[in-house]
Amino acid sequence: MKQTLAFTKMQGLGNDFVMLDAVRQPVDLSPERVRALADRHFGIGCDQLLVVEPSDTPGVDFRYRIFNADGGEVEQCGNGARCFARFVFEQGLTDKREIRVETAKGLITPRLEDDGTVTVDMGVPVLTPAEVPFVSDSDAYVQPLDVAGRTVAITAVSMGNPHAVQVVADVDTAPVAETGPLIEHHPRFPARVNAGFLQVVDAHRVRLRVFERGAGETLACGTGACAAVVAGILRELVVSPVTVETRGGELTIAWDGVGTPVMMTGPAVTVFSGEIALP
DSSP, X not given: OOEXXXXXXXXXXXXXXXXXXXXXXXXXXXXXXXXXXXXXXXXOOOSEEEEEEEOOSTTOOEEEEEEETTSOEESOOHHHHHHHXXXXXXXXXXXXXXXXXXXXXXXXXXXXXXXXXXXXXXXXXXXXXGGTTOOOSOOOSSEEEEETTEEEEEEEEESSSEEEXXXXXXXXXXXXXXXXXXXXXXXXXTTOOEEEEEEEEETTEEEEEEEETTTEEOSOOHXXXXXXXXXXXXXXXXXXXXXXXXXXXXXXXXXXXTTSOEEEEEOOEEEEEEEEEEO
């Protein structure tokens, strides 16, 4: 017997998602089913699959679950958070323009702006290596990482999910496809990691490519943009607010420094809706 799922395809700067409403329909997922939905030839196709669930926590509107295209569940997704906020509003699941959403790593607060963009309070970045998690004897913000016989300088940041940000001269020629998988699976990142490649244009503008854990390189990564700006500010290379140029478009990231939350503003677009039958 086949289950029919109603879904909505959305994208934030080309980072694309399959949205599933688990408030008004039963959603039974397995890693195999996630991979089938995410498959770009035989399924709907997406970088991540996002599930909206009711929250049992007082004062919290929804629970937000995120699955990568490889079927693994992860903690956070910034571009997905913006799409999440637009989705629940457009679907009539809430009439609030600002909501409180429970994720695997804590609460986020997306707000639908009048111009159609979405601003998300992404929380306070985690910089303590053991909490990223990143294996290190030092708390320094810039640390060496041996990758393919050479040493790169990275900043380890968690935005609810782990990131390793390195500064490069030119993102167009950066070895993202070659070293991205090596960094993702590096033994010093026990939960794997998103590998960010950051080019500083000026004090308020950067360019970014991200090789995402479980998804490969995507056109944009919201948490990656947040982590990159945090790394750039800690290294005194940029000053808030910062425009982050990705291959899918631009995000605005603001951060006032250690101990304060990161604010992310950018687009969220509905592409199409439909139904799909799965075994």
